[in-house]
Amino acid sequence: MSSVHAEIPYPQEPKQPLLLLVDVSGSMTPRIIRLVSGLKLLKEEILKDDVAKRRVEVAIMAFGGNNDESGVRLVQDFTPVEKLDIDYISGLLIPGGLTPMGNALLKAIETVERRKQEYKDQGINYYRPWIWLITDGYPTDIFTPTDQLLILPGNHIIIIDDEVRKMMQEEQIFSGINNPTAYTYKDAGTVPVYLRDETISKLRQRPMADITKYCSNDLYNTVVSRLKAGIEGKKFIIWPVVVGKPGELDLVLGFMVLRDCIMSKVDPSRPPVWLEDTEQKWSAMFQWLSTSIKLTSTSKPGETQKLPDISGWAQIKVV
Structure with a gap:
């Protein structure tokens, strides 16, 4: 240093x-x-x-x-x-x-x-x-989640309870392994999962998890x-x-x-x-x-400056 x-x-x-x-x-x-x-x-x-x-x-x-x-x-x-x-x-x-x-x-x-x-x-x-x-x-x-979370496309995050877990077990497919459709998260570890579109649509109807x-x-x-x-x-x-x-x-x-x-x-x-x-x-x-x-x-201390637009490099929403 x-x-x-x-x-x-x-x-x-x-x-x-x-x-x-x-x-x-x-x-x-x-x-x-x-x-x-x-x-x-x-x-x-x-x-x-x-x-x-x-x-x-x-x-x-x-x-x-x-x-x-x-x-x-x-x-x-x-x-x-x-x-x-x-x-x-x-x-x-x-x-x-x-x-x-x-x-x-x-x-x-x-x-x-x-x-x-x-x-x-x-x-x-x-x-x-x-x-x-x-x-x-x-x-x-x-940030320490006490629940297992499921992150769906569109950044929709839900808690994996018994009902969700059952749906995942019944509906998960193992094709297209290079392109997982969702991820599970627990204890700082992530696992890709492969779900059919109809299953994802059903899961997306569940309320978002409260990250806070x-x-x-x-x-x-x-x-x-x-x-x-x-x-x-x-x-x-x-x-x-x-x-x-x-x-x-x-x-x-x-x-x-x-x-x-x-x-x-x-x-x-x-x-x-x-x-x-x-x-x-x-x-x-x-x-x-x-x-x-x-x-x-290069301005006077305390003077407010209008800064350049950030849109050339930053986005306010994750896609």
């Missing part, structure tokens, strides 16, 4: 802190290369602006592995963009394990608050920090409380992005948990967005991020 210098570079300039909070759980393995390319693009674009490159400071925090705070690590502390060593950082983004997102959010808040205090100690003005969350799944430390009831432990309550206080107090902004390909179960659950359990309670105006896992969409997201962070960092 890179250390923070006692003297903050360019102290005459107000600072725009950007903390990239990155999921490196096992499922992120095929996505890391696109993430690293995005980081390189972010650095290149910000360095093109003589003002932004002196004002934007970037930190990178990774979470994945153990399902507690030990699974969260500050890969790069806040530093001017020009000092980011992307090749070194990429070697530390090693995917594996679970997704301790709740613990990661708490550490991210602590990190931006600590940096703000360092600015204050040195008499440096600053803009509201951004926490840019990138994940491809659900937080395994604050599975987010109820002490850590979850702390995360929501800290996020809500920080956002309402205008201490930071959080941008939640869920990445994945259509039909991926982790993507669906992650999107629903972030939307229904977290963002709807702390900042309904900023729901999670879906980033389709393609090189083009990753590049477009980091291009948008670099453009937007340059806009805010």
